[in-house]
Amino acid sequence: MAKTILAVDDSVSIRQMVAYTLxxxxxxVVEAVDGQDGLDKAKSQTINLVLTDQNMPIMDGLTLxxxxxxxPEYKTTPILMLTTEAGEAMKSQxxxxxxTGWMVKPFDPEKLIEVVKKVIG
Incomplete structure (x- = not known):
């Protein structure tokens, strides 16, 4: 059974690239256009990993x-930030x-797969 990843990003091109890669x-891959959309989709199905951007309208990544x-179902689910934000203060937040982890855009597709495999197999 394939694992399901929720990709949350307001950029259509980033979502498409993430979905294509994964x-x-x-x-x-389940795609969401912002944090609120991501939250709604996470509540409606079983997600094994969440990949979220930080800077999005309606609900940002940290709030998500x-x-x-x-x-309860997301207490231990891996959540990776995939964002242009690279500052230490933002990483601390x-x-x-x-x-669970942090990747900076633009991302290397092979690196993304490597990190995802490490986190969820």
Whole structure:
């Protein structure tokens, strides 16, 4: 059974690139256009890994992570930030919110697959 990854990003091109990369590696991918959309989709199905951007309209990545971590089914689910934000302060905020890891855009597709395999197999 393929694992399901939720890709949350307001950039259509980034979502498409993430989905293409991960589907090619055998994962199911659910796409969300912002944090609120991601939260709604996470609540409606089983997600094995969340990949989220930080800077999005309606709900940003940190708020999404904090909100997911309040839900029993997402207490231990891996959540990776995939964002242009590379500053240490932002990484600290991500870790405090409950992010499992951090990748900076633009991302290397092979590196993304490598990190995902490490986190969820």
């Amino acid at each position: 589907k090619g590696a055998g994962y199911n 992570i904090k909100t997911l971590r309040t839900l 991500g870790k405090a919110a409950g992010a």
